[in-house]
Amino acid sequence: MELRIKNLSKTYANGVVALDNVSLTIPAGMFGLLGPNGAGKSTLMRTLATLQECDSGSVFFGDLDVLDDKDEIRRLLGYLPQDFGVYPKVTAYEMLDHFAVLKGLSNRARRREVVDGLLQQTNLFDVRNQRLGGFSGGMRQRFGIAQALLGDPKLIIVDEPTAGLDPQERVRFHNLLSDIGEDRTVILSTHIVSDVADLCANMAIINKGKLMVAGATQQLIDDV
Ligand code: ADP
Ligand code: ADP
Numbered sequence: 405m406e407l408r409i410k411n412l413s414k415t416y417a418n419g420v421v422a423l424d425n426v427s428l429t430i431p432a433g434m435f436g437l438l439g440p441n442g443a444g445k446s447t448l449m450r451t452l453a454t455l456q457e458c459d460s461g462s463v464f465f466g467d468l469d470v471l472d473d474k475d476e477i478r479r480l481l482g483y484l485p486q487d488f489g490v491y492p493k494v495t496a497y498e499m500l501d502h503f504a505v506l507k508g509l510s511n512r513a514r515r516r517e518v519v520d521g522l523l524q525q526t527n528l529f530d531v532r533n534q535r536l537g538g539f540s541g542g543m544r545q546r547f548g549i550a551q552a553l554l555g556d557p558k559l560i561i562v563d564e565p566t567a568g569l570d571p572q573e574r575v576r577f578h579n580l581l582s583d584i585g586e587d588r589t590v591i592l593s594t595h596i597v598s599d600v601a602d603l604c605a606n607m608a609i610i611n612k613g614k615l616m617v618a619g620a621t622q623q624l625i626d627d628v
Contacts, residue, residue: 406431406465407430407559407591408465409426412426412458413460414451414456433605436608441595443613445595449485451471481560482554482561486563496523499547528550540573545573557588559589561593562581
């Protein structure tokens with residue numbers, strides 16, 4: 405489903421203009437939001453994830469008013485924040501099982517099926533009984549995706565997911581993202597151009613809170 409952002413603006417209390425009248429339509433599939441540090445990417449991602457208020461503007465996901473119908477959009481949303489924390493002493497299985505309960509999956513057998521499926525999809529089944537504190541950066545990011553996928557969200561937002569991953573883990577993570585982007589709207593926020601070039605059919609560049617350019621990735625690369 406398409407996400408339509410219109411005239412979104414946000415100025416922080418310190419006077420920093422993080423989003424300056426951003427209008428952008430994000431089609432289904434993998435979408436790359438590219439920009440340098442401080443561009444306003446996280447502000448935009450948090451606003452779309454209903455975790456932060458903007459000053460003005462509107463966002464629609466299909467017919468759904470994202471900034472207004474917060475409960476509804478949260479049911480449809482998977483969000484993987486930048487630098488998300490994990491409970492170090494809990495195993496991957498236990499943590500996903502716990503989140504599945506919170507998502508309303510009360511049936512034990514069904515929950516096991518869902519959690520095992522997510523562990524397999526993210527290549528973490530073999531380490532499901534290891535504690536999260538011992539996970540590498542790449543394992544942790546894949547765990548974050550498993551967590552974000554609980555409840556089968558139609559809109560997934562991932563903020564700077566490949567920062568700090570080694571090349572092998574990056575490839576693994578890319579494969580996982582292409583896999584989940586097939587029948588969903590996935591927004592990948594990053595400052596790494598090749599993340600977008602490798603994965604995203606469509607993209608936008610923001611800088612200093614302003615939308616610089618948006619369109620088909622191949623087209624934009626060819627134009628440079
Ligand atoms: P990005 O994710 O692209 O690095 P951010 O959205 O984090 O960009 O930040 C955009 C701008 O807003 C930066 O100049 C940043 O310093 C500023 N900023 C971010 N969060 C806050 C905040 N809570 N209070 C004040 N300024 C902020
Ligand atoms: P011009 O207005 O001269 O065309 P732009 O600022 O629109 O210049 O940018 C030209 C190209 O530079 C863009 O198509 C994009 O590939 C790249 N670019 C612009 N801004 C950024 C940015 N913030 N981060 C990364 N690349 C950028």
